[in-house]
Amino acid sequence: MKLIRSIYEWLDERLDLGELSAPLRHKTVPVHYHSVWYYLGGITLFLFGVQVVTGILLLLYYRPGVNEAFESVQYIVTRVQFGWLIRSIHSWAANLMVFTAFIHMFSVLFLRAYRRPREMTWVSGMLLLFLTMGFGFSGYLLPWNELAYFATQVGTDIVGQVPVIGHPLMVFLRGGEDVSGATLSRFFGFHVAVLPGITVALLAIHLFLIQRQGISVPPGMEAAANALAYLRKHDPAAAELWLQRAGFPEQRSMKFFPNFFLRELMAWYVALGVLGALAALFPWELGTKADPFAPAPAGIKPEWYFMFMFQTLKLIPAKVGPIDGELLGIGLFGVAGGIWLLLPFLNLQGKGRRSQLVMGLGIFALTYMIAMTIYGYLAK
Amino acid sequence: MDIWRSDRTGLLLVLGWLLSAGAWTAAAQNSCVDCHSVLDPPLKVSAEQHAVDIHTQKGLTCVSCHGGDPEAMDESSMSKAKGFRGKITRKDIPNLCGSCHSDTAYMRQHNPSLRTDQLSQYRTSIHGKRLAMGDTKVAVCVDCHGVHGIRAASDTLSSIHPLKIANTCSRCHADAAYMKQYKIPTDQFAGYSASVHHEAMTVRGDLSAPTCSSCHGNHGAAPPGISAVEAVCSTCHVVQAGLFDKSPHKKAFAESALPGCITCHSNHRVLRPNDSWVGRGDESTCVSCHVEGDKGFSVAMELRKRLAALELAITNSDATLKAAEQSGMEVSEVKLEQDQARDALTKARVTLHSVQLGLVDEDINAGMKVAAKTQVASTAALKERDFRRFGLGLSLIAILAMVIGLRLTITMIEKNGNR
Amino acid sequence: MENKDCGCPRRENPDFLDSGLLPAGSPGTPFASTRRRLIEILLGSGFLASIASFLYPVARYLVPPAVSDLGSDEVIAAKVGDLKPNSGKIFKFGSRPGLLLLNAEGEYKALAGTCTHLSCTVQYRGDLQQVWCACHNGIYGQDGRNISGPPPRPLESFQVVVRGQEIVVRRTMRA
Numbered sequence: 001m002k003l004i005r006s007i008y009e010w011l012d013e014r015l016d017l018g019e020l021s022a023p024l025r026h027k028t029v030p031v032h033y034h035s036v037w038y039y040l041g042g043i044t045l046f047l048f049g050v051q052v053v054t055g056i057l058l059l060l061y062y063r064p065g066v067n068e069a070f071e072s073v074q075y076i077v078t079r080v081q082f083g084w085l086i087r088s089i090h091s092w093a094a095n096l097m098v099f100t101a102f103i104h105m106f107s108v109l110f111l112r113a114y115r116r117p118r119e120m121t122w123v124s125g126m127l128l129l130f131l132t133m134g135f136g137f138s139g140y141l142l143p144w145n146e147l148a149y150f151a152t153q154v155g156t157d158i159v160g161q162v163p164v165i166g167h168p169l170m171v172f173l174r175g176g177e178d179v180s181g182a183t184l185s186r187f188f189g190f191h192v193a194v195l196p197g198i199t200v201a202l203l204a205i206h207l208f209l210i211q212r213q214g215i216s217v218p219p220g221m222e223a224a225a226n227a228l229a230y231l232r233k234h235d236p237a238a239a240e241l242w243l244q245r246a247g248f249p250e251q252r253s254m255k256f257f258p259n260f261f262l263r264e265l266m267a268w269y270v271a272l273g274v275l276g277a278l279a280a281l282f283p284w285e286l287g288t289k290a291d292p293f294a295p296a297p298a299g300i301k302p303e304w305y306f307m308f309m310f311q312t313l314k315l316i317p318a319k320v321g322p323i324d325g326e327l328l329g330i331g332l333f334g335v336a337g338g339i340w341l342l343l344p345f346l347n348l349q350g351k352g353r354r355s356q357l358v359m360g361l362g363i364f365a366l367t368y369m370i371a372m373t374i375y376g377y378l379a380k
Numbered sequence: 381m382d383i384w385r386s387d388r389t390g391l392l393l394v395l396g397w398l399l400s401a402g403a404w405t406a407a408a409q410n411s412c413v414d415c416h417s418v419l420d421p422p423l424k425v426s427a428e429q430h431a432v433d434i435h436t437q438k439g440l441t442c443v444s445c446h447g448g449d450p451e452a453m454d455e456s457s458m459s460k461a462k463g464f465r466g467k468i469t470r471k472d473i474p475n476l477c478g479s480c481h482s483d484t485a486y487m488r489q490h491n492p493s494l495r496t497d498q499l500s501q502y503r504t505s506i507h508g509k510r511l512a513m514g515d516t517k518v519a520v521c522v523d524c525h526g527v528h529g530i531r532a533a534s535d536t537l538s539s540i541h542p543l544k545i546a547n548t549c550s551r552c553h554a555d556a557a558y559m560k561q562y563k564i565p566t567d568q569f570a571g572y573s574a575s576v577h578h579e580a581m582t583v584r585g586d587l588s589a590p591t592c593s594s595c596h597g598n599h600g601a602a603p604p605g606i607s608a609v610e611a612v613c614s615t616c617h618v619v620q621a622g623l624f625d626k627s628p629h630k631k632a633f634a635e636s637a638l639p640g641c642i643t644c645h646s647n648h649r650v651l652r653p654n655d656s657w658v659g660r661g662d663e664s665t666c667v668s669c670h671v672e673g674d675k676g677f678s679v680a681m682e683l684r685k686r687l688a689a690l691e692l693a694i695t696n697s698d699a700t701l702k703a704a705e706q707s708g709m710e711v712s713e714v715k716l717e718q719d720q721a722r723d724a725l726t727k728a729r730v731t732l733h734s735v736q737l738g739l740v741d742e743d744i745n746a747g748m749k750v751a752a753k754t755q756v757a758s759t760a761a762l763k764e765r766d767f768r769r770f771g772l773g774l775s776l777i778a779i780l781a782m783v784i785g786l787r788l789t790i791t792m793i794e795k796n797g798n799r
Numbered sequence: 800m801e802n803k804d805c806g807c808p809r810r811e812n813p814d815f816l817d818s819g820l821l822p823a824g825s826p827g828t829p830f831a832s833t834r835r836r837l838i839e840i841l842l843g844s845g846f847l848a849s850i851a852s853f854l855y856p857v858a859r860y861l862v863p864p865a866v867s868d869l870g871s872d873e874v875i876a877a878k879v880g881d882l883k884p885n886s887g888k889i890f891k892f893g894s895r896p897g898l899l900l901l902n903a904e905g906e907y908k909a910l911a912g913t914c915t916h917l918s919c920t921v922q923y924r925g926d927l928q929q930v931w932c933a934c935h936n937g938i939y940g941q942d943g944r945n946i947s948g949p950p951p952r953p954l955e956s957f958q959v960v961v962r963g964q965e966i967v968v969r970r971t972m973r974a
Contacts, residue, residue, distance in 0.1 A: 057860055067872045067970075071893065078710035079864045082856035084768075258793060266786045269849065273779040280772035286710065586951050616949065619936040712894050719896070723919045726934050775852035781845030788838045 023211065027256035030217045037107035038215060038260075039267045044104050045207075046268045047097035048199070050275065051135075054090040055192065062142070064188040066181040069144035070289040077286060088279035094136055096275070098305045101132050109343075109362045112355070113216040119344035121213070124206040126341045131199050133305060138191040140303055144184060145287030150300045152187075153179045158313065161326050162334075180292070301376065308372035309333055311379070336365075411453050412442040429529035438490050445476060470516040474502055477521045501600035508600075517558070524548050524598075540598075543581060545591045546572055568592075571649030590616070595647075609647070610640030617641075623734040628676075655691065658732065659684030676735075683732050686744045690728065693751035694721050697758060704761035714757045721750035873969035876909065879961065887923025887930075890968070896920050897957065897968060900941065903928060908941050909957040909968040916949040930954065 011017055029038060061080055063072040076083035105125065108114055114122035141152045156179065160170035175182030217225070231239040254260055302310050312333075316325040339346070343358070416425040430436055435444065443450055447463035458464045468476055478499030480486055487496050502508040507518040524540055531538035539548045550569035552558055559566050572578055572592070580589035595612050596603060604612045614621030624630060624640060633640055644657065644665040656663040659680055660672075666680035697718065705711050724747030731740045876890040876899045887900030889912050896912035900923040910930065914921050919934035929946065930939040938947045943954035960967045 057857065060861070074710065074712070078712075081859035081862065081864065083860060084710075085856050086860055259790065262786050262790045262793075266783050266790075269779050269783050269786070272849075272853075273776050273783075276772055276775055276779075280768050283707070584951075586949075588949070588951065617935070618948070619933075713891060716891060716894065716896060720920060723934065726917075726919055730934065771852075775849070778845060778848035778852050781841060782849045783845075785838060785842030785845045789842055792835060792838055 021257075024257055025255075027211070027214070028253040029215050029256055029260040030221075031252040031254050032217070032221060034107075034111055034218060037104075037111060039264060040100055040104040040107055041210075042264045043267055043271055044097055044100045045203070046271060047093050047100060048203075050093045050272075051090065051097060052196070054086050054093065057086050058090060059192060064142070064184050066144060066184060066290075069142060069184060070286075073143045074286060084283060085276075085279055088282075088284045089275050091284035092275055092278045092282075094139060095304070096271070098132055098136055101129050102305070105129055106362065106366055110359070111216070112219050112358075114344045115216070115219065116344065118209070118213060118216055121206060121209040122344050123341060124202050124209065128199065128202050128206060131195055131202065135191060135195050135199075136303055136305060138187040138195065141184060141187045142191065143286070144290050146290050146294075146297060147287055147300070149179060149290035149292070150296045151302050152183065153296075154300055154310075155302055155306065156183075158326070158330065161324075162330055163327065178292075304373060304377075307376040308369045311372045311376035314379075340365075410441075411450055411457055412446075412448070425528045433528060433530050434532050435530060470520050471511065471514075473520040473522055474499055474508070474511070498599040501597070505597070505599065505601045506603075519552065519601075523552075542587050542591055545593055545598075546578070549592045568648045571646065575648065575650040576652050577650055606637055606639045607634070609642055613641040619730055620733045623731060623739075627733065627735045629735060653729070655684065655687045655729070658687065679735055679737065682737055683735070683740060686737075686740060687725070687728060687732070690721075690725050690744050690747045690751070693748055693755075694718070694725065697721070697751045697755040700755055700758035700762065704758045704765065707762070707765045709761040709765050711758060711761055714754050714761070717750060717757075718754045721747045721754065723747075724750065873967055875965045876959075876968040877966045879964050879966060881966075882907075885925040885928065889920060889922075892957070892968065898923060898930065898954075899959070899966065899968060900930070902941055907959040907961065907966060909959045910939070910943045911955040911957070913954075914950055915945065915952040915954065921954070 008017065029035065058076065061072060061076045061083070063069060073087065076087055078084075108122065108125065137152075137155060141148045156170050156173050159173060160166045162169065171177060173183070173186070174180070175186040216222075228239060228242070231242065301307065309329075313326055313329040316329045318325045320328050410430075413425065413427055413430050416423055417427045417430075418424075425442075430442075441450060442448070445465075445468065447465045449457045449459070449462040449464075451457075452462070456462065458466070481494075482496050482499045484496045487494055502521075503512070507520070510518045511520065526539055533540045533542075535541060536543070538544065546569060554566050554569040556566045577590050580586045581591065593601070610621055610624065621641075630640070632638075633643065645651075645653070654663065657665050660667055660677070664680070666676070670677040670680060701711055701714060701718065705715075724743050728740055728743035728747065731743050734740070874890065874892050874897075876892075876897065877888060882888060882899065882901040884901055884905060885903045887898055889896050890899055891897070892911075898910045898912040898921055900908050900910075902908065910921075912920050914932040914934065914937055916932065916935060916937050919932050921930050921932045921937075921939065923929075924931040927938070929941065930943070931937070932939075932948070932950065936948045937945065937950040939950065939954050940946050943956040945951065945953050956971070958969045958971050960969065
């Protein structure tokens with residue numbers, strides 16, 4: 001503690017840290033029954049940091065190229081000291097990050113934090129979610145093993161089904177008509193340069209917005225707090241009476257630094273422990289090297305976060321009336337994604353049918369995703 | 381208006397005349413196929429059959445074998461005066477085919493690399509000998525090669541393509557009713573179909589694998605004599621035959637008039653051998669001659685013990701290897717080495733044909749060494765895995781300390797009124 | 800957060816602080832500073848230990864291993880002098896064995912080491928000056944062509960390059 005203090009003072013003398021850290025020191029986080037969900041954004045950010053660090057470490061030894069990719073990953077896992085650890089952490093953290101990103105999104109949805117004035121935060125967050133899934137899809141191919149090769153083929157095939165832009169988009173993604181070494185080069189470029197660049201920019205915007213606007217509070221509580229503040233100003237006695245009679249809790253809050261920050265640090269450490277345990281106890285498989293000329297193994301499945309879409313497409317019959325089934329599925333998901341992205345602009349807040357509709361949709365979506373994912377794994 | 385004078389009509393007339401003239405000419409050359417393609421069997425010879433026949437493609441016609449006049453459109457095409465021979469009797473078929481196929485100078489004009497000894501070979505065969513005695517039930521040329529629509533042996537649709545030979549022979553040789561008077565078994569095709577040789581051809585696509593004619597000959601078809609069987613098998617299985625020759629079995633088998641190789645391996649139903657064929661169990665071939673107490677019996681027992689020991693060593697090492705691999709350890713190099721142990725076992729299974737323990741031990745010991753080495757490597761891999769888990773435990777303790785420290789710090793700070 | 804005046808003895812009163820009436824560890828009491836110290840030690844050591852357990856593997860990771868990875872395209876099969884003329888040796892090429900031979904004329908040749916018949920590992924026979932499979936007597940020429948015995952296909956041949964003291968074997972590059 002003393003050491004930290006003296007370092008802080010040394011820097012403060014030279015940089016006037018007081019002025020810089022003022023917004024951070026004054027930042028507060030609301031405390032209420034649902035405030036546990038506030039940690040999820042931070043955990044996702046932490047996992048992203050883990051990915052960047054482990055990703056850079058992997059970059060030191062990984063080589064893209066059909067004759068080298070698999071072998072270099074094998075080399076990392078067998079020959080490089082603790083390579084197995086770095087690689088497994090990278091693979092596990094990727095999955096955990098997608099998971100926490102989804103929970104973060106759903107918690108923001110159910111806590112209505114996307115409402116005015118936080119529309120831009122929601123949109124940037126949704127885009128970050130899509131980017132995260134893009135990271136997952138592109139990174140999955142890089143070890144160039146059998147499962148990844150065919151999963152990529154199926155995934156990009158589905159992209160190709162989109163009318164008008166589908167085929168050019170598929171060719172763009174694949175670097176050609178088929179999944180090949182060109183695809184690997186491209187996905188490598190996306191994964192280590194393009195996506196990180198866009199993500200960092202969007203993250204900066206997302207975090208800045210949160211810093212600027214503060215953490216949101218569920219609508220009910222916000223309304224009550226506003227009412228209480230109004231009463232206090234105009235009729236303090238009535239305000240006291242209301243507090244006593246209704247037993248309504250004051251809007252409590254805690255300081256971001258150090259209280260919330262220390263708690264967040266705890267959560268991050270726990271996440272790190274979980275990651276380490278997963279990496280050591282359930283190391284990520286290498287698989288067999290991809291062979292484009294071998295037939296696809298039975299039961300190719302995409303990664304779990306795409307499973308609900310994949311399973312839905314499988315269940316839709318080949319033709320629904322005059323429309324091709326797969327096209328209908330893709331269309332529906334496209335529309336759903338669009339609605340989700342633009343949720344704050346659809347004017348569905350406030351009490352009443354419309355906001356209940358959002359709640360209902362949210363619950364339906366969550367249940368649907370979970371059910372379809374489970375179904376996808378249980379089905380042959 | 382005057383259609384007789386328009387250019388288009390003139391052109392059509394000329395074309396029509398040319399076509400009919402052409403058809404006429406063609407028809408004139410092939411009155412045989414013209415009629416016989418529309419007759420019912422057994423007289424039916426379709427135009428397609430005629431077209432694919434290799435003889436047709438080389439320029440021969442119906443007349444080359446049957447005589448007659450292909451240009452006559454009526455019954456006179458089949459008159460004796462025109463040299464018509466009608467249906468060739470079975471007894472005469474080999475000689476008819478041989479009239480060209482044994483003529484080297486003639487065959488050189490059509491296919492110089494084709495053999496010309498088929499007829500002389502045929503005469504030495506069981507089929508040829510019986511035909512000479514008057515038995516027309518035996519196979520003659522057309523039974524195997526087809527009569528109209530004969531294809532080259534390299535054509536996959538030919539009845540004598542390597543993949544088809546066994547089926548062709550089985551048409552008679554698997555027909556119990558047909559073969560009744562000859563008092564020879566009719567289970568050869570069934571046995572062969574279950575054999576590794578058949579599998580090599582049909583499943584692995586190895587056309588050099590043996591079929592009926594590989595061991596029996598095709599034109600000079602006859603079962604090899606007892607003393608000749610080993611020589612036949614050894615055309616491919618050289619190493620095993622060489623080892624057998626050096627073994628005490630060679631002399632013993634000759635003395636008991638037992639054929640080499642097939643006594644243990646069967647002639648047609650050659651199955652994938654199993655280690656249980658050695659030793660004294662129910663499936664053992666050794667105990668068909670050896671009894672408890674004789675030297676051969678004890679050697680058989682020892683051989684079985686050695687094979688089983690090596691197999692067990694490999695299995696155990698494989699199990700450790702698998703455990704290491706499944707807990708995430710990378711063991712591809714060790715797996716590669718393990719292949720050498722399996723190779724040693726394969727070699728031991730070949731060397732045992734010498735029934736000499738010294739020779740077999742060389743291979744067994746080599747295999748045991750490799751299996752021991754891989755076992756050590758896999759165990760080391762498992763130890764490394766345990767070391768990693770221990771390391772994980774340590775880091776988790778550090779993390780736990782940190783988490784508890786943080787928790788206490790938070791409590792302390794908040795109790796203190798955030799001081 | 801304001802502390803309401805509850806009329807209790809002031810918390811700054813030393814007699815009150817030492818009286819034992821307040822819970823142990825409450826701010827100002829004698830044990831509080833010890834407790835604080837302990838927590839600080841726990842936090843500090845936990846922090847250092849956790850950082851060490853993260854940095855140690857990373858530091859080891861950054862040191863390149865002794866055997867460098869050249870991918871499955873090429874591999875160092877042997878050193879000059881390892882092989883005597885008219886002999887061969889098996890080396891690891893990717894996940895399959897390869898055969899490196901030095902023939903009687905002093906040329907290095909490299910072939911795939913797996914027999915195309917039933918996948919036994921082949922070897923070089925100096926007496927035959929050909930490649931032999933011991934399992935079923937398959938024979939290949941030095942160029943990998945299957946000459947006699949059961950093998951249905953030739954052995955894949957590789958390019959050999961002598962770089963200084965190292966004999967490097969590479970897959971034949973095709974345009």
